[in-house]
Amino acid sequence: MTAHPGAGAPSLPGPWPAILDEARRYPSPHNSQPIVVRVHDDRRAEIFYDLDRGLPAENFGIPFAHVCAGVYLESLATVAAAHGWAVRETLRLAEMDFSSPDRRHLLGTVELEPTPVTDAAVEQLAAFRARRTSRRPYDRRPVDARVTEEVAAVAAAAGQEFGRTGDQALVDDLIRINQETLFDDLRDDAVHAEILTWIRTSKRQAAATRDGLSAETMLIPGPLLRIAMRHRWLWDLPVIGGVFRRVYLNTMRGVRELGWLTGPFDGPADHVEAGRVFLRIWLAFTRHGVDLHPFGTVITNPRSHAAFVERTGIQETGGRMAWMLFRYGTGRTPPRAWRRRLDAMLVDGRSDTPDGSSSAALRLPPAVAS
Structure with missing residues (x-):
């Protein structure tokens, strides 16, 4: 499956623009979207947790930062599989220190490897695209x-x-x-x-x-x-x-x-x-x-x-x-939550802005809710 980001998408190598742009749909506590990515080349990237977007005040708030990381990694693998790529991970599973002056906690490195696209992968991506949190009233029908x-x-x-x-x-x-x-x-x-x-x-x-x-x-x-x-x-x-x-x-x-x-x-x-x-x-x-x-x-x-x-x-x-x-x-379709633009979750290793976005001129099409 091939996706084509709109004109003006970040100038990233290989399949990263399409994969990362879809992976932004991952759910996160309070919709804080703490994951940021540094792309090194057309196959390899580093994954970080932005400590400024964590929830350390809550009991178990710090453990749930790694739960969120797991949700993102599974989201990345789900999207990549339907684009013809497997994700190989080398994780660095250290405890997060929310008092650290380094506000990006390295989670690890991921690499893309070609893999055949299966019907199951396509179906899973369709579910990922459709997934959303529903706080609406339900219709009382029991689930099969x-x-x-x-x-x-x-x-x-x-x-x-x-x-x-x-x-x-x-x-x-x-x-x-x-x-x-x-x-x-x-x-x-x-x-x-x-x-x-x-x-x-x-x-x-x-x-x-x-x-x-x-x-x-x-x-x-x-x-x-x-x-x-x-x-x-x-x-x-x-x-x-x-x-x-x-x-x-x-x-x-x-x-x-x-x-x-x-x-x-x-x-x-x-x-x-x-x-x-x-x-x-x-x-x-x-x-x-x-x-x-x-x-x-x-x-x-x-x-x-x-x-x-x-x-x-x-x-x-x-x-x-x-x-x-x-x-x-089951119930009525809920509204979609907003997601940050792809350029806001990218870092380039050179000169990064305080909010965690790259200082490079990365632009996406007009804002849309997702």
Whole structure:
């Protein structure tokens, strides 16, 4: 499969322009898009994590940086395979130091090797292009058991266990925990400041930054989101706090099922592999027309995580952890989140600008949401 970037795409060698431009669609926590790439030649590139786009204030925020790296690496391999390339990795799985003066953490080197394009690779890329986070209400239709069986097989092949529940009382209880977690996190000054960094309360702001959590994708009116996030004490007022809660819970209507993943989560290597399998699972759902929305804060908030594990009876022993919880189902097509332009995620090794983009004159066609 051959893709042709529009006129004015970055002057990169070989297949990199097409591959990297599509790989930008990868999902990331808070849509922070922390991965940056330095292309060395037509086959080889270095992959970095931009520490200024991480979420170190959250409990497990640092491990999830490597989960995000795994999601990106799986995205890169998915795109490359449908373009006729296999990705060979040499990773440097060191712990991330968010206090380091070097704001780019090297994840490793990747090399492209020619490979035949298979029907499965084409189908997987189609799912990758269609994938998006859906915070819309779902339509209450149960998901076919054959889909969840396929997802369970994908998880098991990677040493993970896919758990699920269709018990409405438990589903509602976990959704309530997820909602309360947001309010709890807002009381933590460091986490609150971190969340504010990524909130985009208008379409104009979201289009300008091309990242973050937009009011449009969160299905919350921009003015209400601005007030709620900047004046967190309002959440505790009986009337106004109740309004905020109802607006938030309104997006959770129709959820019939929740899923979670339990598996090795004891170091950077485990975290990267967790990211890879999570994207494979997301694409498996997408291939069958099923939407997904991760509940990340339930995992990263210690009190909520303990409540989640207790309610579900999950056993976390031997370095295994319940590291992902998500809702899944069907509903109306959600809006797409913005993605940064390709030139903003490239570095050239010569003179880089403070925001991590190359100082070279790299230009892309007019901005589009993706």
